[in-house]
Amino acid sequence: MLKITIIAGARPNFMKIAPIIKAIEKAKTENKDIDFRLVHTGQHYDKKMSGSFFEQLGIPEPDANLEAGGGSQAEQTANIMVRFEKELMENPADVVLVVGDVTSTMACSITAKKLNVQVVHVEAGIRSGDLSMPEEINRMVTDAITDQFFTTSELANENLRKAGILEDRIHFVGNTMIDTLLSNMDNLIDPKIKVDGKPLENQDYFVLTLHRPANVDEEGKLQEMMQAIMDGTGDHPIIFPVHPRTAKILTGLGISHKHLHYVEPLSYLEFNYIVKNSKAVITDSGGITEETTVMGVPCLTLRDNTERPETITLGTNELVGTKPENLKPYLEKVLSGTWKKGGEIPLWDGKTADRIVQDLLKIYSN
Numbered sequence: 001m002l003k004i005t006i007i008a009g010a011r012p013n014f015m016k017i018a019p020i021i022k023a024i025e026k027a028k029t030e031n032k033d034i035d036f037r038l039v040h041t042g043q044h045y046d047k048k049m050s051g052s053f054f055e056q057l058g059i060p061e062p063d064a065n066l067e068a069g070g071g072s073q074a075e076q077t078a079n080i081m082v083r084f085e086k087e088l089m090e091n092p093a094d095v096v097l098v099v100g101d102v103t104s105t106m107a108c109s110i111t112a113k114k115l116n117v118q119v120v121h122v123e124a125g126i127r128s129g130d131l132s133m134p135e136e137i138n139r140m141v142t143d144a145i146t147d148q149f150f151t152t153s154e155l156a157n158e159n160l161r162k163a164g165i166l167e168d169r170i171h172f173v174g175n176t177m178i179d180t181l182l183s184n185m186d187n188l189i190d191p192k193i194k195v196d197g198k199p200l201e202n203q204d205y206f207v208l209t210l211h212r213p214a215n216v217d218e219e220g221k222l223q224e225m226m227q228a229i230m231d232g233t234g235d236h237p238i239i240f241p242v243h244p245r246t247a248k249i250l251t252g253l254g255i256s257h258k259h260l261h262y263v264e265p266l267s268y269l270e271f272n273y274i275v276k277n278s279k280a281v282i283t284d285s286g287g288i289t290e291e292t293t294v295m296g297v298p299c300l301t302l303r304d305n306t307e308r309p310e311t312i313t314l315g316t317n318e319l320v321g322t323k324p325e326n327l328k329p330y331l332e333k334v335l336s337g338t339w340k341k342g343g344e345i346p347l348w349d350g351k352t353a354d355r356i357v358q359d360l361l362k363i364y365s366n
Helices: 011-029 051-057 073-090 103-114 134-145 154-162 176-184 219-232 244-252 268-276 287-295 324-336 352-363
Strands: 002-008 034-040 095-099 118-122 148-151 170-172 206-209 238-241 260-263 280-283 299-301 317-319
Touching: 002 011, 002 073, 002 103, 002 352, 011 034, 011 051, 011 095, 011 176, 011 352, 034 352, 051 176, 051 268, 073 103, 095 103, 103 118, 103 134, 118 134, 148 154, 148 352, 154 170, 170 352, 176 268, 176 287, 176 352, 219 324, 244 260, 268 287, 280 287, 287 299, 287 317, 299 324
Parallel strands: 002 034, 002 095, 095 118, 118 148, 148 170, 206 238, 206 280, 238 260, 280 299, 299 317
Antiparallel strands: none
């Protein structure tokens, strides 16, 4: 019996592991010798991660919650490692499977390796080249000690080859985030957002998300960026899902406009509903660039680098940068309807998790 401990620490992780869990459960019905234990590190507390969240994505309630959230990066890493070591010693596994690039990914990988347990990294090999991002450190450390690498793109494969990883440990399987998105396209939920008392009109509004320190920590820069967004989007509403506390700070800075609408954070199914029906998305998130590419929605990324270049070369994403003055020509393309169409990305087909489970059974069948 192949025993896999699956790690999730933050909301995006659960979207990445949901299809893997379904694929394992499917393999079990086919009498394959495989089972899993789901461990939530508790890295992020998210009130929207209720039973309904797990139910919507078809994820069972975690077998364990380490409740290791809070504190500085170092404190959080240490808490996760201490608690996960105890968990893994009490519930031994053949493989620890980690996804993405959050603190939990790195911390649980280190803990597993020190207990001589195999580590599998899903979404391995992606790099931004920006060491000021905590996520980049997490990626590099995790991939330095991973045993088997499951990748989303040929570029990720190349990054791993350059790091000296042998070909037989690299498995190009696709993107489990896209598995989740495609399996939920018919289940998206209209959050019934109203602007001036009227429902949003399809493809008549922009969606905005901002969270990276480079964009939000400097008040003056944030004001300039928001002004550039409001100036460049014309009369179109801008829907900005944001925590009420952050909205209060933004309003306190005088960042308000008749077309700018703060809404509370949305669930996965609600958020992707408004993305799918928007004119374009303005964001500094990495994951959203993948989803917009698959949905064919223009995406303007307010960053100077990206770990997902395939969303630019093959998809609907463009790297705008972090200077407010860069925005105008990109927004003009959106408003004039001349934004690039984008195309399909290899293996982003909704079958990634099946490939992962098949490969795991082959690798660890001895």
